[in-house]
Amino acid sequence: MKNIKILFALTALIFSDNLLAQDAASKGLEVAKAAEKADLGFGSSVVDLQMVLKNKNGQTSERTLTTRTLELTEDGDKSLITFNSPKDVKGTATLTFTHKVGSDDQWLYLPSIKRVKRISSNNKSGPFVGSEFAYEDLSSQEVEKYTYKFLKEENGIITVEQDPVDPKSGYTKRLVQYNKSKGYRIEKVEFYDRKGALLKTLNYGNYKLYKNKFWRALELHMVNHQSRKETKLIFGEYDFDIQLTDESFTENALKRAGR
Amino acid sequence: MRSAIIVFLSFFLPSVLFGQEKKAKKFEQEFELEVQAEYRYFFDNAQFTGQNDHFPSLALRPEYSIDWNKGDDQINFKGFLRIDTDDERTHYDIRELYYQKVHNKWELSVGLKKIFWGVTESNHLVDIINQTDQVESFDGEEKLGQPMVQFSYNTSFGTFDFFYLPYFRKRTFPGEKGRLRFGIPINQDDIGFESAAEEWHQDFAVRYKHYFSIFDIGLSHFYGTGREPLFSSNEDGSINAFYPVINQTGLDLQITHDAFLWKIESIYRSSDFQDFFAFTGGLEYTFSNIKNSGLDIGILGEYLYDERDELALNALQNDVFFGSRLALNDTQDTQLLMGGIFDLENSSRIYSLEASRRIGNSLKLELEARIFSKIDDGEFILSNFKNDSFFKISLSKFF
Numbered sequence: 001m002k003n004i005k006i007l008f009a010l011t012a013l014i015f016s017d018n019l020l021a022q023d024a025a026s027k028g029l030e031v032a033k034a035a036e037k038a039d040l041g042f043g044s045s046v047v048d049l050q051m052v053l054k055n056k057n058g059q060t061s062e063r064t065l066t067t068r069t070l071e072l073t074e075d076g077d078k079s080l081i082t083f084n085s086p087k088d089v090k091g092t093a094t095l096t097f098t099h100k101v102g103s104d105d106q107w108l109y110l111p112s113i114k115r116v117k118r119i120s121s122n123n124k125s126g127p128f129v130g131s132e133f134a135y136e137d138l139s140s141q142e143v144e145k146y147t148y149k150f151l152k153e154e155n156g157i158i159t160v161e162q163d164p165v166d167p168k169s170g171y172t173k174r175l176v177q178y179n180k181s182k183g184y185r186i187e188k189v190e191f192y193d194r195k196g197a198l199l200k201t202l203n204y205g206n207y208k209l210y211k212n213k214f215w216r217a218l219e220l221h222m223v224n225h226q227s228r229k230e231t232k233l234i235f236g237e238y239d240f241d242i243q244l245t246d247e248s249f250t251e252n253a254l255k256r257a258g259r
Numbered sequence: 260m261r262s263a264i265i266v267f268l269s270f271f272l273p274s275v276l277f278g279q280e281k282k283a284k285k286f287e288q289e290f291e292l293e294v295q296a297e298y299r300y301f302f303d304n305a306q307f308t309g310q311n312d313h314f315p316s317l318a319l320r321p322e323y324s325i326d327w328n329k330g331d332d333q334i335n336f337k338g339f340l341r342i343d344t345d346d347e348r349t350h351y352d353i354r355e356l357y358y359q360k361v362h363n364k365w366e367l368s369v370g371l372k373k374i375f376w377g378v379t380e381s382n383h384l385v386d387i388i389n390q391t392d393q394v395e396s397f398d399g400e401e402k403l404g405q406p407m408v409q410f411s412y413n414t415s416f417g418t419f420d421f422f423y424l425p426y427f428r429k430r431t432f433p434g435e436k437g438r439l440r441f442g443i444p445i446n447q448d449d450i451g452f453e454s455a456a457e458e459w460h461q462d463f464a465v466r467y468k469h470y471f472s473i474f475d476i477g478l479s480h481f482y483g484t485g486r487e488p489l490f491s492s493n494e495d496g497s498i499n500a501f502y503p504v505i506n507q508t509g510l511d512l513q514i515t516h517d518a519f520l521w522k523i524e525s526i527y528r529s530s531d532f533q534d535f536f537a538f539t540g541g542l543e544y545t546f547s548n549i550k551n552s553g554l555d556i557g558i559l560g561e562y563l564y565d566e567r568d569e570l571a572l573n574a575l576q577n578d579v580f581f582g583s584r585l586a587l588n589d590t591q592d593t594q595l596l597m598g599g600i601f602d603l604e605n606s607s608r609i610y611s612l613e614a615s616r617r618i619g620n621s622l623k624l625e626l627e628a629r630i631f632s633k634i635d636d637g638e639f640i641l642s643n644f645k646n647d648s649f650f651k652i653s654l655s656k657f658f
Contacts, residue, residue, distance in 0.1 A: 053590055061590045061620065087291060087657035088623040089592065103517075105470070113400050114375040118475045122518040123547035126555065130590040170551070193551075242329075245363075250413055251468065252366055256359070259324060259335055 028148025028160045035184035036143050042214050044070045044244035048084075048236040053131050056228040063089075063129060068257075069140075070244050076100050077140040078249040082257045083129075091258035095249060096121075098140040107251065109258040116251050125170025132200060132222040132231040134170055137191075146174075156180045157187065172196050182207070185215035193226075200224050210240055286327050293320040297653040301438050303646040311436045316343040331361045337404075341395070347434030347444075348394040354404045366411040371404035374422075376466065376477060378513040378522040379539045381561045381580035381600060385509035385524045387481045388464060390428040397439060397629055398611075403428045417469030424462035427452075427484045427502070438647040450488050451501045453531070460484045460504065477511040489532055492639070503530040518545050522561070535566040541580070548588075557584035559598065577603045591617045605635035621658070627651040 046068045054060045064085045070078040076098025083092045091111030098104050104121040124136040146162035153159075158178045164171055175190040186204055193199040204217035220233040247253065299314040319340045326333035337355040341348060357370025374388040388405055395401035408423040429447050433440040454460040462483020469476055485505040493499050507528040514521040520543040527536050541561030549556060559582040563575040582598025595614040602608065610630040617623050627650070634645035 055590070086617060086620050087293075088617055088621075088655065090291070105515075114373045115377075116375075117378075118470070118513055118515045118520070120515055120518050120520065120545060120547075123545065123555065125551070126548035127553045127588050130553070130588055130592065170548070247363055247413060250418065251470075252411055252413065252418060256330070256333075256361065256366075259333075 024150045025148055027150035028162075029143070031150065031158050031160050031178055031184065032143050032146070032148055032162070035178055035186070038183040038185075039214060040071075040073070042071055042211075042240055044068070044242055044248075045238050045240050046242045046244070047216075047238045050234045051129070051131060052232040052234065054230040054232075062086075066257075068242075068244060068248060070246070070249055076104070076142045078246070079140065080249055080254060080257055093254055093258040095251070095254040096139065097249075098142060100142045100144040104139065107254060109254045111258045114255070116254060122168060124166065124168050132224045132227075132229055133233075136164075136169055136171075137202070137222070151175070153180070158184075170194065171199070183213070183215050185217070198225055208238075210238055214238075214240065285329075286325055287330075288325045289323070291322040292658040293322075293655050294318075294658070295320070295653055295655040297651065299649050299651045301647055301649045303648055305438070306643070306646040307440070307442050309435045310438055310440075311344055314344050314348075314438075316341060316348070318342075333359050335359070345394070345434050345437035347432065347437060347447075350394065350431065352392065352403055354402075356404065357407075364413045366409075368407070368409040368411075371406055372409065373402050373404065374407075374409070376479060376509070376511060377524050378475070378477075378511045378520075379524045379541065379561055380522075380543070380559055380582065381541075381598070382524070382539045382563050382575055384526045384537050384539055385477070385479060385511045387479075387486055387507060387509070388422060388424070390430055390486050392431050394431045394433055394437070403431070417467055420464075420466040420468070422462075422464040422466075424464065424483060425459070427458045427460060427462070429458075429502075430486070430488065438649065439644050441643050445500065449500075452484060453501060453503045454484060473515050475513045475515070477509075479507075479509040479511075481505070481507045481509075485528070485530065489530075490639075503532050505530040518547065519543075533567070537565040537567070539563050539575075543584075545584075553588040555584075555586040555588060557586075558582075559584065563600070575600065579603060602635070605637065606633035607635045607638055607641055608632040609641075621656060623655045623657070625651075625653045625655070627653075 046066065048064065048066050051063045051065065052060055062085070063083065066082045066084060068080040072078065078098070079096045081094050083089045093109040095107045096104055106119050106121045108117050108119045110117065125134050127133070128135050128138055145165055147165060149161040151159040151161055156179060158180055160176050160178065162174045162176055170193065171191050172194055173192045176186055177188040178184045179187050185207060188204065189202040190198060191200040191202070201223050203221045205221065206218040207215050208218055209215055216235070216238050218235045222231045224230070295318040297316040297318060299316065301312050305312065321338045323336040324333060335355050335357060338351070339354050340351040343349050353371050355372055357368050357372045359366065359368045375386055377383045377385040383399065388407070389402035390405065391399045392401040392403050393399070405424060405428065406426045410421045412419045429450060432445040432447060435444050437444070452460070460483060462481070464479065464481040466477060466479040483504065484502050488500040488502050490500045505528050507526055509526045510523070512523045522542065523540040525538045528534070539561055541559065543557055543559045545555055545557040547555045559580070561580040563578045563580060565576040567576065578600050580598060580600045582596065585595040587593040593616040597612040599608055599610045610632060612626070612628040614626045615623060630648040631641070631645050634641050636642055
């Protein structure tokens with residue numbers, strides 16, 4: 001009888017622990033979905049940005065890019081990134097079709113030989129053009145690409161742990177801070193490497209509200225704690241009225257963007 | 260020849276420029292210039308009399324583009340000038356000068372343009388629209404501007420491209436002082452045509468390109484004057500050559516699966532003088548972000564087959580290519596590609612190395628080496644180049 005009682009108590013404990021974990025998972029997922037929903041309906045956008053790379057000695061180098069994005073709901077977004085400087089890579093462009101499940105499709109355009117090359121999207125963890133941003137940091141953030149764990153809510157800031165589904169990710173987890181009262185916009189992300197050590201911190205700053213609905217950070221600041229290098233992204237004004245369509249994200253459009 | 264192109268362009272450009280200007284809302288213009296100093300050094304004694312060892316050289320690449328209607332209308336210009344100790348390598352070209360109009364699913368380009376087709380690395384079989392600027396580079400990737408009207412149409416099941424190519428450009432060849440030539444230098448003007456219309460034979464091409472899941476497939480057909488001259492040797496050792504009228508059907512396929520790229524290019528070319536099949540196929544695999552250093556190492560392997568046997572101009576009749584591509588993904592964008600082509604029927608080998616690195620914000624350093632090794636004396640084309648291994652260094656400044 002006593003044994004049964006203990007067994008019952010233990011089961012209840014495990015069960016409630018499980019429940020708590022499930023609760024944290026579903027609560028975390030809810031936050032991610034709320035954030036996605038808050039940004040739903042932007043349609044398409046184009047923005048010019050400047051990337052400032054700083055090494056540990058403080059030396060900087062710059063590049064400028066243009067990013068075009070097309071919102072899709074049934075599958076991941078499409079994006080076209082074109083380099084404007086440094087001049088030796090001017091016109092180099094990438095076209096990415098993000099997929100909610102499975103690998104993304106990606107093409108690279110090399111303007112000097114006018115070649116479009118389909119490339120593997122396997123390299124998620126590698127640095128994007130020598131910056132502290134990995135490819136996966138810049139790709140479209142689809143809800144399906146992570147599992148979630150709600151951690152805490154303090155003064156309207158919700159912290160959610162996100163674990164990448166893809167084993168090729170360079171991270172074991174990301175701690176993401178959402179600002180509940182500002183359309184669940186992201187304020188800060190901490191990245192933990194494959195060994196579980198803090199690798200990078202990304203701060204979102206200079207937020208601007210477009211069309212009374214869409215928050216866009218005009219400054220992103222990534223600090224790598226291990227290499228002590230930094231990368232700043234400084235955005236120009238977002239254009240949400242450009243009305244891009246699927247036709248703006250074809251192989252021909254990629255060649256046109258790069259010339 | 261060049262005046263013919265200017266006549267061709269002057270026919271449509273004024274109406275485009277001045278007709279649209281009134282309606283245009285916002286013009287975006289860009290001008291750029293690349294100034295490049297280059298030095299090529301051939302370290303083996305010349306095989307033929309009159310050939311130099313050292314080739315200092317200077318190149319200019321001006322670019323201008325203007326667009327309006329949010330980029331739906333644009334005019335692009337890319338010029339090229341090289342000054343070299345080899346008189347035939349001293350040349351200029353309009354690489355691009357075209358007007359382009361985009362409207363939803365279609366795109367129209369009129370003027371001089373460069374088009375690339377294909378997927379493989381060691382050889383570009385399918386690529387046929389532009390003539391090769393042979394004096395510029397050994398790999399055949401430098402092309403002359405091709406006059407064309409191109410109409411492109413996107414559908415849900417792929418893109419269709421139609422080309423009207425009204426004028427032919429002759430291939431460039433090194434002169435007396437130049438390396439990488441035959442015993443007797445080929446004079447561009449001595450190469451005739453099968454067609455009585457000569458340069459004005461009206462050529463056409465069509466291409467279908469589609470992508471679905473991991474597949475990228477291209478099917479193409481070209482009818483017109485072949486870009487590659489047909490060679491035969493006379494009894495006195497001189498070379499006889501002309502441009503035949505050909506039909507060429509091409510297939511290019513790439514399968515992108517995880518870090519693997521599987522590639523196939525194949526052509527069938529027919530003419531009154533020669534019918535043949537050629538194939539290049541292989542794979543590329545990339546180990547990316549090795550030990551979180553950002554370093555990518557790609558390995559490449561391709562098999563090359565050409566039914567023409569020793570008459571294949573590129574001498575890749577039954578060969579294998581092995582190569583490796585290194586990308587440091589650093590702020591200076593340091594890259595290196597090295598490899599070798601090995602003939603499976605004889606001892607001939609060609610090794611190559613290409614490396615580049617940005618210096619500061621507006622300078623770029625490039626290195627190239629081609630080594631001809633154990634070239635079989637029986638090689639019709641390559642035996643002429645057996646002493647032509649070289650190093651090339653170039654420094655570009657971008658304005």
